[in-house]
Amino acid sequence: MTTGEQTIGSSSSPDSELSPPPRPRRWRRRLTLSLATLVILVADIALGATLLIRTAIPQTSGTIQIAGVHAPITVTRDAYGVPHIDASDQHDLFFAQGYVTAQDRLFQMEFNRRVAAGRLSEIFGASVVPTDEFLRTLGLTRTAQADVDALPSDLHAELDAYTQGVNAYISTHMNSLPLEFRVLGFTPEPWHDTDSIAYGKVVALDLDGSWSIKLARAMVLAQVGPTLTAQLFPSYPADNPTLIDATGTTELPLGSEAPAPTPSASTAALLRNLPANEAADLATLSHATLGPGVAQLQALLGRTGGVLGSNDWVIAGSHTTTGLPILANDPHLGIQYPAIWYEIGLHDDNPADHYNAIGFSFPGVPGIIIGHNDHIAWGVTDGMVDDTDMYIEHLSADKTEYLHGGTMVPLQTRDEVIHVKGGADQHITVRVTNHGPILNDVLGKDFKSAAPMALQWTALQPGYTFAGFFMLGAARNWSEFEDALRNISISQNFVYADTQGNIGYRLSGWLPIRPLLNGLVPVESANGAFDWTGRVPFDAMPHLFNPPTGIILTANNRITSPNYPYFITNDWDIGYRAKRIEQLLLAKPQFSPADVAQVQLDVTSIPAQQIAPLYLSAADGQTSAGARAAQTLLAGWDGSMPRNSAAATFYEVTTTHLLQDLLHPVLNKTSYNQWDQNVYAIDKFLIVRNLLDAPQAPLCPTAADCATAVRHAEDEAASDLTKTYGTSDPTRWLWGSLHHATFASQLASVPPLNLIFPDQTVQRPGDSSTVNVGGAGNFADGDYSQDTVPSMREIIDMSNLDNSKYITTTGESGLPFAPHNFDLLPLWDQGQYQPMTFSSAAVKAAAVNILKLTP
Secondary structure (H helix, E strand, C coil), X not given: CCCCCEEECHHHCCCCCCCCCCCCCCHHHCCCCCXXXXXXXXXXXXXXXXXXXXXXXXXXXXXXXXXXXXXXXXXXXXXXXXXXXXXXXXXXXXXXXXXXXXXXXXXXXXXXXXXXXXXXXXXXXHHHHHXXXXXHHHCHHHHHHHHHHCCCXXXXXXXXXXXXXXXXXXXXXXXXXXXXXXXXXXXXXXCCHHHHHHHHHHHHHHHCCHHHHHHXXXXXXXXXXXXXXXXXXXXXXXXXXXXXXXXXXXXXXXXXXXXXCCCCHHHHHHHHCCCHHHHHHHHCCCCCCCCHHHHHHHHHHCCCCCCCCEEEEEECHHHECCCCXXXXXXXXXXXXXXXXXXXXXXXXXXXXXXXXXXXXXXXXXXXXXXXXXXXXXXXXXXXXXXXXXXXXXXXXXXXXXXXXXXXXXXXXXXXXXXXXXXCCCEEEEEEECCCCEECHHHHCHHHCCCCCEEEEEHHHCCCCCCHHHHHHCCCCCHHHHHHXXXXXXXXXEEEEEECCCCXXXXXXXXXXXXXXXXXXXXXXXXXXCCCCCCECCHHHCXXXXXXXXXXXXXXXXXXXXXXXXXXXXXXCCCCHHHHHHHHHHCCCCCECHHHHHXXXXXXXXXXXXXXXXXXXXXXXXXXXXXXXXXXXXXXXXXXXXXXXXXXHHHHXXXXXXXXXXXXXXCCCHHHHHHHHHHCCXXXXXXXXXHHHHCCXXXXXXXXXXXXXXXXHHHHHHHHHHHHHHCCCCHHHCCHHHCCEEEECCCCCXXXXXXXXXXXXXXXXXXXXXXXXXXXXXXXXXXXXXXXXXXXXXXXXXXXXXXXXXXXXXXXXXXXXXXXXXXXXXXXXXXXXXXXXXXXXXXXXXXCCEEEEEEC
């Protein structure tokens, strides 16, 4: 534990005298700093780092005269530091949003735009050159400029006002910048409109793991063939919820089961019939591994094996105690510090502009991404849409041309120069086909001799837009809400409620039209058979408005029945969270906001309910340590996974050993690692359930083989846990002592930076299958630290908007030792909420600090 680390939440464990096991430190989660940086920091500490920290804490009371605003602006902050901005027009509103966000999150904004631009090496040095090379190859900031140019004039003005506000703060605070700038030895450049849009593409990249899943599937396929590959990338189970039927517009009855292919059958058939030349090209990947650029990028984005998903649902007034809808949302994202979200209220005093909204913004992006206004509320989950394809390209001998449409055409190329702190500039040449950039040079050394593969991704296509997010805050009804979604190209599940009692759902974004095989592995490009042929029309995208059930829920589960005419994805979250939410929402006739909160905080695992009895059955009549632990802990266990559950610990660790024991003999180390890192954690529980329900070669051909494997895994788990906890008493193996979430700056792991950027660690309940998600994406590698969290929670009461509540993970401020740097973490961890004050009277009553921005 580092010097500055604090542990929160352990008091809920009755065995608090047990020291928690050490937390794994994965190298790829940290950025290394040069010796010169450390020398500078030590000097700063000696000369008064405390003073440097204090000067960066922003002014939140009094008056600041600032050029660029039209009229006085009031910024009211509550006890949690949440700013409510009251302005006379939209220019001033978004100008102030940019200024205030920079007050609290300037270094986070700087870091995010450097990720988008592939400019991390300029401040962190050579260790992150592979990440920059990958990001430069994608060219996010290059394509963002075209998106900015295509914005309608009113939305461009909104974006430009935000940029002016950020720059107003930067230009007047060069002598009081956040400490990270001093530590790293640079000052921020002016903010640009493209920085805001490019960060949206980073979010899109974070949410879309389909390209890396296709590569991992191809690697496994090359080693073990189609049958086992299909088992290891399981199909959506028929007994979990599907939202809409094949029409895309009719909700399936809650609790029903939609028809689905038998697990693995359709996948195996497609893989078995690959074109011969494609199969030969993919065979070269049997020992390939994704290189450091991909690993670093996934770590920076928080994507380490757990599905980046979310829950949202909306309940009509006929099922609520208030008589009007209640909407709930909790997006699941990788752990970030500061929090990925920034809570803010935006209030335009001009009635003609009708912009009066509150909710969650992205630092660096204007408007409200998720929240509500006077009339409507909305929540968002990842639609899991597969919007990236990998194409195997055929190049000329000199690699200047590629085969397209039966003829050789020139490759497009561009040179990128990466400036490296403390080192020589690095030069790369990016090669681009009609599909997109060729990735081999940045996927890792094993891919440099493999068939060239180009990435086609919706976010790199002309016309891709985030403009609708700027429009949501001003939408007043379902029609205007739909108009906003027409202008959102990222594919997300939106749920909707309004003060008139309506509820709805829409899948936003670009859904490419192409063959099914594209969704499994990289495909051949030469003859054009696998090219995109268009996009699904907006009106044909799945949607619902006031369905008869009165309840709409999404949790990254399958949205449409398999016979929906357009391919969406092969890689849904497999639906256990959705099933549990459905069970809870059907359990009573009416719900209050407090009832909805209990659903958000539920930690019962359906896979555990299905698998644990099979583990217990295998232990029946046995006397080994593992069998005794199973008999003690799993008999009568209901699958609930609070921090003080020992059954949860034994179940998780037994599953880890079972997967390793079954897969290590059939997958080489490289393939196992690629499978482990690119298959959702929840899928691994489904693999176990499928095998124990229906044994299948080569993993465990018979029921007896499976039972033997389970008993061996139980003994291994008991041995491991006895060593880890220092006791053979299984009732003392408490889940919270093994299952942590750590919130830390990228700078916190390097002494003496840990003195200034302390870790905050909390013991956590749940796992990747629970509604209150506790995702441990690397558990199959023996790492139980939580890496996917509910990044925020909101519950919107449409009958009384001031009765709504929300919470994010750490705090409003990203400044070390600022009052609101970590003040929300204890609340979030213990399932509490902040009041989401909205009306002018409520905001005034909750005021703690008032700042005036004047011309």
